Amino acid sequence: MKRRKLINRLTGATLGSIWTSKYALALEPEDQKNEIKVGLITDLHFGNLAPDGIDRFKVFKKAVERERPDHVIQLGDFCFGEEPAKKLMNEWNAIQADKYHVLGNHDMDKDTKAEIQKFWGMKSRYYHFDQSGWRFIVLDMNHLKKGDDYIPYGNANFYLDSSMLTWADPEQLTWLDATLAESKLPIIIYTHQPLGHRPDSPQQRPILDLIKKHTTKFNRPKTRAVICGHQHKDWHLERDGVHHICINSASYLWKDGKPWPYTESLFTFMEIKNGALSLTGMKTTWKERPDGVQADPAISERHIALK
Numbered sequence: 001m002k003r004r005k006l007i008n009r010l011t012g013a014t015l016g017s018i019w020t021s022k023y024a025l026a027l028e029p030e031d032q033k034n035e036i037k038v039g040l041i042t043d044l045h046f047g048n049l050a051p052d053g054i055d056r057f058k059v060f061k062k063a064v065e066r067e068r069p070d071h072v073i074q075l076g077d078f079c080f081g082e083e084p085a086k087k088l089m090n091e092w093n094a095i096q097a098d099k100y101h102v103l104g105n106h107d108m109d110k111d112t113k114a115e116i117q118k119f120w121g122m123k124s125r126y127y128h129f130d131q132s133g134w135r136f137i138v139l140d141m142n143h144l145k146k147g148d149d150y151i152p153y154g155n156a157n158f159y160l161d162s163s164m165l166t167w168a169d170p171e172q173l174t175w176l177d178a179t180l181a182e183s184k185l186p187i188i189i190y191t192h193q194p195l196g197h198r199p200d201s202p203q204q205r206p207i208l209d210l211i212k213k214h215t216t217k218f219n220r221p222k223t224r225a226v227i228c229g230h231q232h233k234d235w236h237l238e239r240d241g242v243h244h245i246c247i248n249s250a251s252y253l254w255k256d257g258k259p260w261p262y263t264e265s266l267f268t269f270m271e272i273k274n275g276a277l278s279l280t281g282m283k284t285t286w287k288e289r290p291d292g293v294q295a296d297p298a299i300s301e302r303h304i305a306l307k
């Protein structure tokens, strides 16, 4: 008995040190061996704006079964917490992979934040998890700022001037500071609303400053990429050594006060391997082409060196 305990302790210690040395090195440029694959879908808008949302999601689910990612994440504006969306949640729950949610603004059109979290089975509105040598941080930028008060979105209380919208609360920023500081792993941030495209906005600046503050001993940001949705657009930009990538909606472009549906569902698989972040591309057509839009409904195939 004593011997077994000792062996367990030794094994635990040995495994611990192997784990630490293998993954702690992941922040250094010569070690980019940790591979991970993620299934990403965003802005499905199941329900009124995408009546065929369930079919779009089923196409994603089928691709997930084929591609077998390490985790799956929906980046917000997923559904309302009402009866018809239960069939969507059944499809979601049937996916055989680790699954994560990000809160989008429209998820609080008909519910409080706590209600939609309960509907989804999402324990915390912001959180982190570590997988295969990477740290993933999920943010919640769904607060109104009125004076010094940060008010959570709920029951469509956020149809106000944009200067009041898309704030992260101070408690979350304190947590983010600590979570970035303690990480020995390279970091990917998931957020519904983009962070890099208006860097001087008072909403984005404090988060970008925290990302910039936490660097490795090689003076490069621990955060390698920020993945967002919300805009129903397809773009990539680099800011202060961090890659910001916007994933297009699974369903439509919003223009002139109405949705312009894509013929097929859009989603992507992100793979981090050999020091590069890759996204699989998808291109579809418009059911009806909106005037003045040059871009095709697509998610670009990308290969980004995480140097």
Ligand SMILES: [Zn+2]
Residues within 6 Å of the ligand: 076, 077, 104, 105, 106, 192, 229, 230, 231
């Ligand atoms: Zn949104």
